[in-house]
Amino acid sequence: MLLEKINPDDFEFEERPIDINRVMRVGKGRRTPSFNTLSVVGNRDGIVGIGFGSASEIAGALRKSFADARKNLIRVPLSDGTLPHEIICEFKSAKVLLKPASPGTGIIAGHATRAILEYAGVRDALTKCLSSRNVKNIAEATMIGLRSLKDVNEVARIRGKTVEELLHKRPKNSNS
Numbered sequence: 001m002l003l004e005k006i007n008p009d010d011f012e013f014e015e016r017p018i019d020i021n022r023v024m025r026v027g028k029g030r031r032t033p034s035f036n037t038l039s040v041v042g043n044r045d046g047i048v049g050i051g052f053g054s055a056s057e058i059a060g061a062l063r064k065s066f067a068d069a070r071k072n073l074i075r076v077p078l079s080d081g082t083l084p085h086e087i088i089c090e091f092k093s094a095k096v097l098l099k100p101a102s103p104g105t106g107i108i109a110g111h112a113t114r115a116i117l118e119y120a121g122v123r124d125a126l127t128k129c130l131s132s133r134n135v136k137n138i139a140e141a142t143m144i145g146l147r148s149l150k151d152v153n154e155v156a157r158i159r160g161k162t163v164e165e166l167l168h169k170r171p172k173n174s175n176s
Contacts, residue, residue, distance in 0.1 A: 042119025077151035082124035089145030094137035
């Protein structure tokens with residue numbers, strides 16, 4: 001799959017923080033608070049990205065995470081408002097199942113996965129977090145899964161077949 005570079009200036013994006021974390025750095029006799037944020041940016045039409053930012057103020061961390069998300073945009077292949085096929089994706093210890101759903105189902109997902117799928121433009125999907133409760137790792141696993149999805153037209157082109165040949169089901173062997 002050719003990874004195309006998406007120019008963030010060409011599209012109008014919505015942005016939303018997924019997670020805001022307050023952390024402490026312990027130094028000589030004192031603790032210095034800091035904030036890190038995980039955010040999603042997308043156009044709700046097949047382009048989405050996540051970003052991570054850290055700063056001493058929440059506003060600075062949000063600004064950094066939105067800028068990072070705009071640098072990490074990907075294009076998601078959609079088929080009738082859902083995912084083209086089922087996939088299990090892993091990042092570190094996080095494992096996420098992404099499954100297409102029939103129209104009208106909506107997005108059934110956890111907090112991070114739901115935000116990413118909504119901003120990608122997915123209307124119907126079933127998901128399940130199979131391991132890990134770390135929000136950042138779940139979000140990264142979801143992005144890896146979305147990046148790995150393949151459209152039927154793309155698979156047919158790679159295999160040198162037509163879409164009809166690819167989708168044609170062979171008759172079952174009557175000998176067995």
